[in-house]
Amino acid sequence: MALTGELFIASKRVARDGTGFKAVSPGTGAEIEPSFSVATLDDVETACAAAAAAFPVYSSLSREKRAEFLEAAADEIDALGETLTERAMAETGLPHARLTGERGRTSGQLRLFAKELRLGEYLRARIDHAIPERQPLPRPDLRLRMVPVGPVTVFGASNFPLAFSVAGGDTASALAAGCPVIVKGHSAHPGTAELVAGAVTRAAEKTGMPAGVFSLINGPGNSVGSALVTDPRIKAVGFTGSRGGGTQLMKLAANRPVPIPVYAEMSSINPVFLLPAALEARAEALGTAFVGSLTMGAGQFCTNPGLVLAIEGPSLDRFLTAACDAMTGVPAQTMLTPGIHKAYESAVDRMASAPALAKLAEGKEAEGPTCGRAALFSIAAKDFFADAHNAEEVFGAASVVIRCTSIDEVIEVVRHLEGQLTATFHLDEGDTEVAQKLVAVLEHKVGRILANGWPTGVEVTDAMVHGGPFPSTADGRSTSVGTLAIDRFLRPVSYQSLPEALLPVDLRDGDAGIPRRVDGKLVV
Known part of the structure; x- marks a missing residue:
C-alpha cells in the first residue's frame, strides 16, 4: 500500500504544496520516504468545522451503528497486517514482536468499545418516576443519561505508534462516546499514522459515518496543536507525552474563554516495593526480573519501574548483586527519536554527577547514535528528597534503588512522592501486615496497585485503570485504558x-x- 504523505481532513485525502517533512530512522538517522504534508491553520479550521457539523449526526446514531463503525475500523487495521508493522518498525526502531502485539491491542480495544456500546451500561441510565401524591410537594419525573461532550482532539504518542496514537485508546473511547475526533499525528511516525488513518476513513465510508467524524492533521512544531486545543469547537483533549507538553496543553485549554478538560498522561516513576519476606526468599530472581522489566523496549514505557524501595540488609545486597549482573549484559537499545535519546543521556549524566546518587551498574556500551545505555543508581532514603530531580521521571532504562532503614521510612518516602500510574509490591505471606499499611497510603497516590508482578504491561479490560493523581495524569479521576475511558468524553443530562x-x-x-x-x- 503506497504512502502519499497526504492529510485526512473530514475523511478526505488532502495534499499540501511547499516544504513537507519526512520520518527519520531512529537507528541510522536517514530520512524515510515519502515527504508528508504540513497542515496549515486553514486545515485546522476546516477539520474543526467538519467535526462540529458531524457531531449532531454522529452522536444521534444508534449505539449499534457506532459499534459497527468501530468494528469495521478494527477489521481495516487488521487487514493492513505486515505493511503496518514494517512501516512502524522503520519509523520507531521498535521490534517486530512488540509492534505485532500492539497492532492486535489497537484493533482489540476498538472491538472492546464496540461491546461496551452494545451493553449500554456506560450511559448510567437512571429513572425516578414522578410521585404526584408526595407531600408537601409532588416529585417530578426525572431521568438521566450520559451524552457526548462534542468534538475531541487526540495527540499521537511517540512510544506507542498504534495503541496510543491515531486509532488508539483515546480515539476509540471518544468515538465510542459519540464524539468526532481530530488526531494531531506524531511527527516521528507519519507513515504509520497515514496507514491507520486510511483504515479508519475506509471504515467510516463503509458504515455510512458523517464525513467530519475523523481527521488526521500532521506537521512538526506546536502551532497546529495549539490551534486545535484553542478552537472553540473542540470540547476535550487526549494526550500522552511529556510533563512539559501536557502542562502546556492544560494551560492553553484553561485559558480559553470556555475552558475544556485535557486528559494528559505525563509523568510517572512507578515505585516497586521489595518487602522483607519476599526479598529474603527470592532476592536474586527479583533482581534479574527487575532488570528485564526496566530495560524492556529501551525503558520507553510510561509504566517503567523507575524507583525501587527496600530495607537495607543482606537480602537487598543480594538483589543488587543480581540486578547489576543482569544489567551489565543488557545491550544498548535504539530509542524512539534523537530528541528522546538526547534527553535520556542528559538525565543519566545528571544522575551520575549527583553527590548522593551512587551508580551501581550500566548496560553494554552504545553502538548506534540513538542507543540508550541502561543505568542503575542507589541512594539513601534520607537523601532522596534533598534534590527534587531525584524524584523526576527519566524516560528510558534508568532506575534508582532507595535504601531505607525501616518500613516507617519506606512509608515516609511514599507520603512525599508525587502521583503515580502504578505501584508494585513483591510480597510473601509474612509481608501481609506491612503491605496493608502501604496500600492504605498508596491508594491515594497511584491508579493501579500490583502484587508480585511488574508494571510494564497494561491489560485492556473493564477493570483496568491507566491513570493516577497529577503529574502522572492531568486528572486522576479518569483512565486512558479500559472501558471506563469512555467517561472522559461524556457528561450527564437530566430530563425532567x-x-x-x-x-x-x-x-x-x-x-x-x-x-x-x-x-x-x-x-x-
Whole structure:
C-alpha cells in the first residue's frame, strides 16, 4: 500500500504544496520516504468545522451503528497486517514482536468499545418516576443519561505508534462516546499514522459515518496543536507525552474563554516495593526480573519501574548483586527519536554527577547514535528528597534503588512522592501486615496497585485503570485504558417531566435492553 504523505481532513485525502517533512530512522538517522504534508491553520479550521457539523449526526446514531463503525475500523487495521508493522518498525526502531502485539491491542480495544456500546451500561441510565401524591410537594419525573461532550482532539504518542496514537485508546473511547475526533499525528511516525488513518476513513465510508467524524492533521512544531486545543469547537483533549507538553496543553485549554478538560498522561516513576519476606526468599530472581522489566523496549514505557524501595540488609545486597549482573549484559537499545535519546543521556549524566546518587551498574556500551545505555543508581532514603530531580521521571532504562532503614521510612518516602500510574509490591505471606499499611497510603497516590508482578504491561479490560493523581495524569479521576475511558468524553443530562416522545429511547418506560437504575433499584 503506497504512502502519499497526504492529510485526512473530514475523511478526505488532502495534499499540501511547499516544504513537507519526512520520518527519520531512529537507528541510522536517514530520512524515510515519502515527504508528508504540513497542515496549515486553514486545515485546522476546516477539520474543526467538519467535526462540529458531524457531531449532531454522529452522536444521534444508534449505539449499534457506532459499534459497527468501530468494528469495521478494527477489521481495516487488521487487514493492513505486515505493511503496518514494517512501516512502524522503520519509523520507531521498535521490534517486530512488540509492534505485532500492539497492532492486535489497537484493533482489540476498538472491538472492546464496540461491546461496551452494545451493553449500554456506560450511559448510567437512571429513572425516578414522578410521585404526584408526595407531600408537601409532588416529585417530578426525572431521568438521566450520559451524552457526548462534542468534538475531541487526540495527540499521537511517540512510544506507542498504534495503541496510543491515531486509532488508539483515546480515539476509540471518544468515538465510542459519540464524539468526532481530530488526531494531531506524531511527527516521528507519519507513515504509520497515514496507514491507520486510511483504515479508519475506509471504515467510516463503509458504515455510512458523517464525513467530519475523523481527521488526521500532521506537521512538526506546536502551532497546529495549539490551534486545535484553542478552537472553540473542540470540547476535550487526549494526550500522552511529556510533563512539559501536557502542562502546556492544560494551560492553553484553561485559558480559553470556555475552558475544556485535557486528559494528559505525563509523568510517572512507578515505585516497586521489595518487602522483607519476599526479598529474603527470592532476592536474586527479583533482581534479574527487575532488570528485564526496566530495560524492556529501551525503558520507553510510561509504566517503567523507575524507583525501587527496600530495607537495607543482606537480602537487598543480594538483589543488587543480581540486578547489576543482569544489567551489565543488557545491550544498548535504539530509542524512539534523537530528541528522546538526547534527553535520556542528559538525565543519566545528571544522575551520575549527583553527590548522593551512587551508580551501581550500566548496560553494554552504545553502538548506534540513538542507543540508550541502561543505568542503575542507589541512594539513601534520607537523601532522596534533598534534590527534587531525584524524584523526576527519566524516560528510558534508568532506575534508582532507595535504601531505607525501616518500613516507617519506606512509608515516609511514599507520603512525599508525587502521583503515580502504578505501584508494585513483591510480597510473601509474612509481608501481609506491612503491605496493608502501604496500600492504605498508596491508594491515594497511584491508579493501579500490583502484587508480585511488574508494571510494564497494561491489560485492556473493564477493570483496568491507566491513570493516577497529577503529574502522572492531568486528572486522576479518569483512565486512558479500559472501558471506563469512555467517561472522559461524556457528561450527564437530566430530563425532567418530558413527554415520552421527547425522551431518549434508552430512558423510556419498558425494556430498554440496557442496565438501568429505576426508582432506586438496578434493573438488568
